[in-house]
Amino acid sequence: MPYHGSDRYNAVARVLHWTIAVLLIGNLIGGLLHDALEDVVRIMPTHKAVGITVLALSIARLGWRIVSRTPPLPRDLPKWEIGAAHAAHTVLYILMIGLPLSGWIFSSAGKYPLSWFGLFDIPKFAVTKEDAIYGIAHEGHEVMAFVAIGLIVLHIGAALRHHFVLQDSVLRRML
Ligand code: HEM
Numbered sequence: 609m610p611y612h613g614s615d616r617y618n619a620v621a622r623v624l625h626w627t628i629a630v631l632l633i634g635n636l637i638g639g640l641l642h643d644a645l646e647d648v649v650r651i652m653p654t655h656k657a658v659g660i661t662v663l664a665l666s667i668a669r670l671g672w673r674i675v676s677r678t679p680p681l682p683r684d685l686p687k688w689e690i691g692a693a694h695a696a697h698t699v700l701y702i703l704m705i706g707l708p709l710s711g712w713i714f715s716s717a718g719k720y721p722l723s724w725f726g727l728f729d730i731p732k733f734a735v736t737k738e739d740a741i742y743g744i745a746h747e748g749h750e751v752m753a754f755v756a757i758g759l760i761v762l763h764i765g766a767a768l769r770h771h772f773v774l775q776d777s778v779l780r781r782m783l
């Protein structure tokens with residue numbers, strides 16, 4: 609099908625991409641520091657509310673991605689690179705949804721209420737610490753966090769390589 613849009617991702621896609629990026633990276637840092645900073649600041653209530661926000665925005669982003677067009681890539685990109693980018697983006701979408709969802713599932717078994725920045729309570733899943741899903745979600749949360757760190761480093765590296773080394777339009781399409 610011919611492409612009639614501009615050569616950038618549309619505004620909704622760009623705003624969602626960068627908002628999710630900032631919140632998700634913030635939550636990775638907050639999650640890793642929460643134990644060390646336990647006596648200084650209680651990170652977890654904010655971590656949980658930010659995470660639920662990431663989940664909602666990521667579902668919206670995925671829905672928008674399915675119904676809207678993506679801008680064309682530079683013509684001379686090798687096939688393997690298009691395939692690698694596609695695979696990386698698919699896993700990123702899985703992590704953008706799987707990470708907060710796993711947190712929500714295992715935190716549902718905890719004694720604390722899940723509050724969205726003190727404005728309203730987020731419902732809990734019917735999970736207890738004895739259920740297998742509790743352990744799977746808890747372990748999965750940690751594993752996915754480390755996979756996310758690796759993939760995001762790769763993703764940023766690829767974006768910077770396109771911009772500064774190959775000097776093509778890939779990064780500008782998302783700005
Ligand atoms: C963008 C989404 C999220 C990211 C990137 C993220 C990342 C992380 C990371 C890196 C850790 C530290 C893991 C470790 O200590 O090994 C962590 C811990 C934790 N996360 Fe998340 N998280 C997200 C969403 C959520 C959500 C939505 C909830 C709950 C509603 C949640 C609840 C927790 C809890 C309770 C811990 C502490 C687990 C423990 O110390 O045993 N997270 N998270």
Ligand code: HEM
Pocket residue numbers: 625628629630632633673678693697698700701704760763764767768778779780781782
């Ligand atoms: C938590 C951090 C991030 C996540 C989860 C993330 C996720 C994604 C996803 C899923 C896509 C695919 C868009 C689509 O076609 O639907 C994408 C595209 C893109 N991202 Fe990120 N991103 C993050 C951070 C960044 C950063 C920091 C940069 C720049 C340094 C960046 C640059 C780009 C670019 C240039 C594209 C377009 C690539 C293309 O269409 O081939 N991203 N990102």
